[in-house]
Amino acid sequence: MKTLKGKTILITGGSLGIGFATAKKCVEEGSRVIIVARNKTTLHSSLKILNQISTEQEHLLYSLDVKNINAVNNFSKWIEDQKVKINGLVNCAGVYGPIGKTIEVDMKQFTKAFNINFFGTIYMCNAIIPIMDNSERRKVVNFSGGGAATPFPNYSAYATSKAAIVRFTENLNIELTNKKIDINSVAPGFVATRLHEDTLKAGPEKSGNNFYNNTIEQIKEKSVPPELAADLTAFLLSKDSDGIGGKFISAPWDDWENINFKKKLIKDQDFATLRRVDDKIFYKK
Numbered sequence: 001m002k003t004l005k006g007k008t009i010l011i012t013g014g015s016l017g018i019g020f021a022t023a024k025k026c027v028e029e030g031s032r033v034i035i036v037a038r039n040k041t042t043l044h045s046s047l048k049i050l051n052q053i054s055t056e057q058e059h060l061l062y063s064l065d066v067k068n069i070n071a072v073n074n075f076s077k078w079i080e081d082q083k084v085k086i087n088g089l090v091n092c093a094g095v096y097g098p099i100g101k102t103i104e105v106d107m108k109q110f111t112k113a114f115n116i117n118f119f120g121t122i123y124m125c126n127a128i129i130p131i132m133d134n135s136e137r138r139k140v141v142n143f144s145g146g147g148a149a150t151p152f153p154n155y156s157a158y159a160t161s162k163a164a165i166v167r168f169t170e171n172l173n174i175e176l177t178n179k180k181i182d183i184n185s186v187a188p189g190f191v192a193t194r195l196h197e198d199t200l201k202a203g204p205e206k207s208g209n210n211f212y213n214n215t216i217e218q219i220k221e222k223s224v225p226p227e228l229a230a231d232l233t234a235f236l237l238s239k240d241s242d243g244i245g246g247k248f249i250s251a252p253w254d255d256w257e258n259i260n261f262k263k264k265l266i267k268d269q270d271f272a273t274l275r276r277v278d279d280k281i282f283y284k285k
Contacts, residue, residue, distance in 0.1 A: 002028075002029045002030030003029045003030070003234065003235075003238040003239070003240060004026055004029035004030050004031035004088075004234060004237060004238055005029070005030030005031070006030065006031075007026075007030070007031040007032070007087040007088060007237070008031065008032045008033070008034065008084060008085060008086055008087050008088075008133075009023075009026045009031045009032070009033050009034070009086075009087065009088040009089075009090060009237060010033075010034045010036065010079075010086050010088070010089050010090065010128065011023050011026070011033060011034070011035050011036065011090040011092060012036045012037070012064070012066055012090065012091050012092055012093040012120070012124060013036075013037060013091075013092035013093035013094060013143075014033065014034075014035030014036055014037060014046070014090075014092065015035055015037040015039065015042040015043045015045075015046040015047075015061075016037070016042055016046070016193070016194065017191065017193035017194060017195075017226060018092055018143070018188050018191055018193065018226045018229050018230070019035070019037070019090070019092035019093070020035070020046050020226075021226035021227055021229070021230040022090055022092060022226075022229065022230040022233045022234070023035050023046070023050060024049070024050065024053060024230065025227070025230035025231060025233070025234045026088075026233075026234060026237065027050050027053045027054045027059065028053060028054075029234050029238070030054075031087075031088075031237075032057045032058070032059060032060075033050060033059050033060075034059070034060040034061070034062060034079075034084070034086075035047060035050070035059070035060075035061050035062075036061070036062050036063075036064045036066070036075070036093070037063065037064070037093065038063060038064065038065050039063075040063045043061040043062075043063060044061065046061075047059055047060075047061045060082075060084070062075060062078065066091075066093050066116060066120030066121075066123060066124060067112070067115035067116045067119060067120050067123075069119075069123050072120075072123040072124060072126075072127045073127050075127070076127040076128055076131055079128070079131060080131055085132075085133035086128060086131065086132045086133060087132065087133055087136070087138060087139065087237075088138070088139040088140070088141070088237040089124065089125070089128050089129070089132070089138075089139070089140045089141070090140075090141045090143075090233060090237070091120070091121040091124050091125070091140075091141070091142045091143060091165075092143045093116060093117075093120055094116065094117045094143060094145075094158075094162075094195075095112075095113050095116050095117065095158070095195070096113065096155060096157075096158045096195050096198045096199070097109055097110060097112065097113020097114070097117075097155075097157030097158050097161075098110055098113065098157055099154055099155060099198060099199065099202040099206045099207050100154055100202070100206040100207075101153075101154060102156045105156075105157070109157070110156070110157040113157035113158060113161060114157055114160070114161045117157075117158065117161035117162060117165070118161040118164045118165060118168070121142050121165055121168065122168065125140060125142075125172060125183075129176075129181070132181075134179075134180060136180070137180045137181065137182065137239070137242055138180060138181040138182075139181070139182055139183075139236060139237045139238075139241070140169075140172075140181065140182070140183040140184070141183075141184055141185070141186055141233050141236050141237065142165050142168070142169050142183070142184070142185045142186070143165070143185070143186055143188065143229075144162045144163070144165045144166050144169075144185040144186065144187050144248060145162050145187050145188055145189075146158060146159060146162060146187075146190075147159020147160065147162050147163060148162045148163040148165070148166050148185075148187060148248065148274070149187065149248070149250075153208060154206060154207055154208045154211070155207075155211075163274070165185055166185050166248045166273075166274040167274050169183055169184060169185040169246060169248070170246045170248075170273055170274060173245040173246035174246060181245075182236070182241060182242065182243070182244055182245040183245055183246065184236050184241075184244060184245060184246065184247045184248075184249060185247070185248045185249070186229055186232055186233055186236070186248075186249055186250075186251060187248065187249070187250040187251065187253075188224065188226065188228070188229035188251050188252075189224035189228065189229070189250065189251055189252035189253070190218045190223055190224050191223055191224050191225070191226045191229065192218065192219045192223035193226070196215050196218075196219060199211065199212060199215045200212075200215065200216075224251070224252045228251040228252055229251040231251070232249060232251045232256055235256065235257075236249075241262075243266045244262065244265045244266055246273065247265055247271075247272040247273065248272050248273060248274060249265075249272055254272070
């Protein structure tokens, strides 16, 4: 049985990389999707592929700069004008931003990255959640990642914006308790996407020797498939995740398909959250 049949899922950053893998997974699970990104060319080519996967319904695209609050608000009005009922929102748009020591990088580029990653997520939640279909349980998935759980030096714009997303997700989920909505954040792991081209361009001096060399190694043979994050996101958009909210879940490291892990996500308020952890060890599944 397709877990998202009859749903409409809105995905920012949906034309490339993890966002596009998520869009494909959602379509395969029976949903209609609206993919959102800035680049119209990639949007149209990606939409063509999605329509080939499923011809049962019309998938949509929209060119949008998520860091522009006025553009986001206009987008929400467009959704209402189209009479589209949104069941799930996935905030996947993101950039690395400037690479290097914080005291040396361009602060305008730092601010731009934070605006895309963090404020873009906030703007979308602020504009879209109020117009989502509230006749059934609504779902929001915010993409976090590198630096949210551990330090990520030389990538402070990216890391701090992604850490902020986790706490924002926790706050918003609590704020909307009893509103029939589950809001979670996902760490996709090291997925070989266009973001890592920025590391190669920056070189080892700015990105750091260890991460630069690790990036080359990961791209060659050890990167995480984007489908892992897509599978987790589809789960968090489905009824199977009802009651799981305010959590920070890793696609490659957490055993989220295990029934006992799912139960702990619901029952343990502190589990899988942004918190201080003393004398605890986490094991790879």
